[in-house]
Amino acid sequence: MSVGDYIRNSQIWKSIFRHPAPYDRRNRVIVMLTNFFLHLHPVNVRQQGISLSYTWCMGGITFFLFLVETITGVLLMFYYRPTLEWAFNDILALRDVVTLGIMREIHRWGAHAMVITVWLHMYRVFLTGSYKPPREFNWVVGVLLLVLTLLLSFTGYLLPWDQLAIWAITVGSNMARATPFLGHEGPGYQILNIGGYDLITNASDARFILLGGRFVGEETLNRFYILHCVAIPLVVATLIAIHFWRVRKDGGISQPL
Amino acid sequence: MHGKELTEHVVFGLGWIYLILVVMNAAWTVRSYKSRRHFELPEVFGGAEVPTAGIWAAYTAILMMIATAHFTGASNPDDFLLTMPDVIRNWINLMANPVSFFAASTGLFCLMIMFRRWLVQDHIGWLLLNASLVFTALSMTDYDFRQIVGKPDNVPIVAMLFIVGFFTWLYFKKAVENDDRIDQGRPLLEQENNEKVLVWPDLVYTELICMVVVTAGLVLWGIALQAPLEEPASSVKTPNPSKAPWYFLGLQEMLVYFDPWLAGVVLPSIILVGLMAIPYIDFNKLGNGYYTFNQRKFAVITFMFGFLPLWVAMIILGTFLRGPNWNFFGIYEFWDVHKLEALNNVNLSEYLWVYSPLNSMFGGLPTAPAGAGALEGAGYIFLREGLGIVLVLMYFFALPPILAGTVFRRFYLRMGFLRFMVLANLALWMASLPIKMVLRWSVNMKYIVAIPEYFFNI
Numbered sequence: 001m002s003v004g005d006y007i008r009n010s011q012i013w014k015s016i017f018r019h020p021a022p023y024d025r026r027n028r029v030i031v032m033l034t035n036f037f038l039h040l041h042p043v044n045v046r047q048q049g050i051s052l053s054y055t056w057c058m059g060g061i062t063f064f065l066f067l068v069e070t071i072t073g074v075l076l077m078f079y080y081r082p083t084l085e086w087a088f089n090d091i092l093a094l095r096d097v098v099t100l101g102i103m104r105e106i107h108r109w110g111a112h113a114m115v116i117t118v119w120l121h122m123y124r125v126f127l128t129g130s131y132k133p134p135r136e137f138n139w140v141v142g143v144l145l146l147v148l149t150l151l152l153s154f155t156g157y158l159l160p161w162d163q164l165a166i167w168a169i170t171v172g173s174n175m176a177r178a179t180p181f182l183g184h185e186g187p188g189y190q191i192l193n194i195g196g197y198d199l200i201t202n203a204s205d206a207r208f209i210l211l212g213g214r215f216v217g218e219e220t221l222n223r224f225y226i227l228h229c230v231a232i233p234l235v236v237a238t239l240i241a242i243h244f245w246r247v248r249k250d251g252g253i254s255q256p257l
Numbered sequence: 258m259h260g261k262e263l264t265e266h267v268v269f270g271l272g273w274i275y276l277i278l279v280v281m282n283a284a285w286t287v288r289s290y291k292s293r294r295h296f297e298l299p300e301v302f303g304g305a306e307v308p309t310a311g312i313w314a315a316y317t318a319i320l321m322m323i324a325t326a327h328f329t330g331a332s333n334p335d336d337f338l339l340t341m342p343d344v345i346r347n348w349i350n351l352m353a354n355p356v357s358f359f360a361a362s363t364g365l366f367c368l369m370i371m372f373r374r375w376l377v378q379d380h381i382g383w384l385l386l387n388a389s390l391v392f393t394a395l396s397m398t399d400y401d402f403r404q405i406v407g408k409p410d411n412v413p414i415v416a417m418l419f420i421v422g423f424f425t426w427l428y429f430k431k432a433v434e435n436d437d438r439i440d441q442g443r444p445l446l447e448q449e450n451n452e453k454v455l456v457w458p459d460l461v462y463t464e465l466i467c468m469v470v471v472t473a474g475l476v477l478w479g480i481a482l483q484a485p486l487e488e489p490a491s492s493v494k495t496p497n498p499s500k501a502p503w504y505f506l507g508l509q510e511m512l513v514y515f516d517p518w519l520a521g522v523v524l525p526s527i528i529l530v531g532l533m534a535i536p537y538i539d540f541n542k543l544g545n546g547y548y549t550f551n552q553r554k555f556a557v558i559t560f561m562f563g564f565l566p567l568w569v570a571m572i573i574l575g576t577f578l579r580g581p582n583w584n585f586f587g588i589y590e591f592w593d594v595h596k597l598e599a600l601n602n603v604n605l606s607e608y609l610w611v612y613s614p615l616n617s618m619f620g621g622l623p624t625a626p627a628g629a630g631a632l633e634g635a636g637y638i639f640l641r642e643g644l645g646i647v648l649v650l651m652y653f654f655a656l657p658p659i660l661a662g663t664v665f666r667r668f669y670l671r672m673g674f675l676r677f678m679v680l681a682n683l684a685l686w687m688a689s690l691p692i693k694m695v696l697r698w699s700v701n702m703k704y705i706v707a708i709p710e711y712f713f714n715i
Binding site for chain 2: 022025028029031032038041042043044045046047048050052053054056057060061064065068088091092095102104105106107108109110112113115116119120122123124126127128129130131132133135136137139140143146147150153154157160161162163164165166167168170171172174175176177178179180183185186187188189190215216217254255256
């Protein structure tokens, strides 16, 4: 009996994996049904649904990048403190002091790549008409995921707290000032007033809610940090679950039922 | 001026790019040799049959020499000869402006669709890839080009250009093939080899390999390029230009043509609502689960127009071509903070009341007399902007029924009232950007409706 067989026949191994090694057809079916991670997949799929030249693999890569971002993000959180005093210095330390300091690089490039792969995934889904019935709603979920991916990237952009960060966020969030009715430089904000006093001012408008202040400052950093590390990822994870579940329930990634 | 900035480091680095090109084209030569393709020389050269592989072999050899020159000839980078010729640089800088950029991207888009059959041939795609890579490599010899393209945050955008180009090409390749098959009544590409296979091992292993490749790519990328970190944040030192993150630069570019409430709030919302509405307004049952162009021309052209010229090209424009004060700069142009561009944009109401015979009759823009009440003031504003308001209302409310009755009659009949109105309005919103651009460039139109009193400018 070889060492491999000995390990695979041990009580510990058998208690973890509920199936024999997937060497024959029967066990290749069973592995898909009894393994927690694999049961996201069906047991068998149409050849076309896994052909790279058809799917471009972009949805899968996007999901994998989300996992990469989560793991590197958690590692970065060990070192990073979202305060005016420490934010920039912690990023410096991440670059100069921390061993194997490419986590921030992987996190940043992974984020850029994820934005691109999300777009390409959408491009492919559109070009193959895969949003057509019965998958209309999953396309809508996908659009929400696209927006959230952009928001994740946008909120993360502020965290290094360098010139690039705050001015990009300043430019981006200045738009909120012009929100119709709810921005203090937006059309129609004058309508929302009580007895001549404006309800919408630069200390109460949409931009103020976004930034937690009248300009990009410590409150904004805190707000974006929480959005970036907790709030948006939770929503994204939920929507990803729904997205994948619907792919299964709607009968695969493409083609009419 | 340009040549001076060429360093040994850059020349050596470019050597690697050419070496990669050599390897790529050597492989292509072998592929071409195996396919045994021939072509005929013109009569002047004797009209003999020549294997295509010969041409590719010669090209590869030239690339090899160029690469060698880069690896060995960097001792005095000032005298290095293989640079982008000044004539081309100056010509491109001279021709580059927002009008020509948008015209070129739209023109290329139309050509791509018209000549898709020619485009999808393997060797044409390969030629285009080579041309764009050589162009990029040559451009890298320019200091100003390197300054923009070489920014670590901009590298993914350059990569995106090639990736989007490749996948668009791949789409057309498959769509053209399928369209032919449909015409001839043969089974689609997607219907061949489409039996069910087990997920383990077929899919699981693909996923594993994919994860390894992506991880390796990210690690290499992370080692090669350091994530950018500028000076510590300072709320008093405003950089010029101040740019949003790159994926929002299409929206920032719209700020040139629309006020923030439209460009930054309303239009992005419409884009999202429009995207979500696609499955519900696309009534075409064909093209579900396979690549095709002929069966869904309207849908594909509309979506591609939104994605390629109006989104990706706008990001390129915003990232690489917009410099200080959001002025337009050619790709080889120095980002001069003092570049001045004449800006005398005129509102529609000024055209009506000031620059027309009405001026002498009524004496300029109608303004409320001093001490007028809010209601009276509003009345004057409506009088002043009346023409613009009517035009905008007609655009969104009169045009859809007209379209339903004429050009899009078949659509209207098949879609029903509600679906058609949603489609028409979304399409009109999408068209509003090019329309406003053309109005700005042709007649310096600033606002069609200008009510700065209420921050309401269209």
